[in-house]
Amino acid sequence: xxxxxxxxxxxxxxxxxxxxxxxxALMSVLNLYVGVMIAGMAIMALVALALGVAPRASxxxxxRASVRRSITTDEQxxxxxxxxxxxxxxxxTPMLTRNGYVLVNEAGSVVYTLK
Numbered sequence: 001x002x003x004x005x006x007x008x009x010x011x012x013x014x015x016x017x018x019x020x021x022x023x024x025a026l027m028s029v030l031n032l033y034v035g036v037m038i039a040g041m042a043i044m045a046l047v048a049l050a051l052g053v054a055p056r057a058s059x060x061x062x063x064r065a066s067v068r069r070s071i072t073t074d075e076q077x078x079x080x081x082x083x084x085x086x087x088x089x090x091x092x093t094p095m096l097t098r099n100g101y102v103l104v105n106e107a108g109s110v111v112y113t114l115k
Contacts, residue, residue: 022073066082066083067083068080068081069083069095069108070108071095071097071102072108072111074110080097081097081104082096084096084101090104091105092104092106092111099113099115100113100114100115101113
């Protein structure tokens with residue numbers, strides 16, 4: 001048979017000592033964490049300043065004007081489309097419409113629709 005006895009006096013001094021030690025350990029960890037964060041932010045600020053001062057290269061790209069044509073859809077509706085600069089079968093032109101890509105013949109009628 002196991003007999004357990006509960007002591008009548010409480011070790012308040014021991015509990016207070018453990019609470020104080022835990023609080024001190026927590027404060028030292030938080031202090032270290034905050035110190036590392038401040039140092040990291042200072043390094044990032046210096047890097048941002050160094051990158052911001054460097055001259056940036058810019059390039060002017062001449063964009064070609066898109067060729068627009070009026071085409072006739074399967075429902076016999078006129079629609080504006082942009083010519084896609086891609087190789088295709090002679091007599092057919094790939095174009096981009098608001099409904100997707102289409103293949104148009106020389107007469108301007110839609111032959112195939114890619115959805």
